[in-house]
Amino acid sequence: MQDPTEFYNAQKDFYSGEVNRLKRQLSNSATLRFLVFIVAVAAVYFFHSSVIEVVVILILWISIFTVLVLRHNKLNYEKEKNEHLLNINQNELAVLIGDYHHLDAGKEFTDASHVYSYDIDLFGKGSFFQYLNRTAIAEGKKDLAGFLMENNIDAVELKQEAVQELSRMPKWRQLFTVLARMVKVEHPAGETSTWIRNYLPSFNRNQRWLPVLFSLVSFSIFSLAIFEIISFKVLVTWFFTGLGISGIFLKNVN
Incomplete structure (x- = not known):
């Protein structure tokens, strides 16, 4: 990867432009939907004497309006995704100058009885966990804390290789993080997995x-x-x- 500051600045500028572009498209999309609605109302008014023509107009309006709503939702999704990507790069630029105290510190993992994590302030404000943590879901956060506390050197080399491989894929990492952030989790992953395994269809x-x-x-x-x-x-x-x-x-x- 190129110089981190240059990379994150370039990414920040790019996604800032994308967010502004998508905001303009969303504004145009809302205006277009309103105009389509006005045209449909006018058409129904002028052709209200014919039931068949009114039905055809309504079917066309519903079809066009549905397409416009789907397009609007897609634009909203893209805007949200690009806003997350912009936020990630802004955060990384802040971390590069030592400003990372706004990140999740993992205080809930503080354990005074642990063999070393409490002594070296592994968790809490200004901790290594706070500096390192880029997880997007609760399960990932727990896994990261577990890796740091497991006191097992058997897989250290494998983890180092994984870190080296991911270090060459910054754009992929950011996109992966954003997609995880955008998932609206209502139930723990374990509960969802159990439901899927035990699912019974309504129809055989x-x-x-x-x-x-x-x-x-x-x-x-x-x-x-x-x-x-x-x-x-x-x-x-x-x-x-x-x-x-x-x-x-x-x-x-x-």
Whole structure:
């Protein structure tokens, strides 16, 4: 890697520009969605005498609006990712001049009974852990503390090799850290793994075609009702039937 200060400054400038660019795109995206909404309202007003034309307008509006919302969400995601990357490089520049006391100090790992960690102030404000720690999730933080306290030299060389390899991949490290930060963790990793292993699907293998069939039938009934081939009451009945079926499986989904 090039000189750390030069590298982090270059990264900071790049991501600062990206954040500003994405903010402008988000502003334009919000304006575009508003204009599409106004056009749809005007179109419905001018063609309100024709049910079919109104339905076509609404279908087109929903389709376009959905695409715009998805694009807006993607831009939001990219902005958040670039803001994290900008923050990482700003932090690293601060650490290079000795300003790292705002980082997580790992006070909860302080153990007066440990053979050496308490004596050398391994954890706490101004500690080596605070200087070293770049973990993004709770499990990683615990693992790092465990590595520093394990008092085992068997794997030292392997860990040194891993550090040397990662030292040549600064951009990858930063992106990996950001992706971990952006994961919204509601449950511990162990609990999630247990849930996945014990998961039971709502439909067995022979019933997995049922949702597809229900969707096809729903689309057919909707189309027939729109073109007045069948009574609108059939569509309403089918709608509430679908709600009832969904209610049956709601408990399993929750």
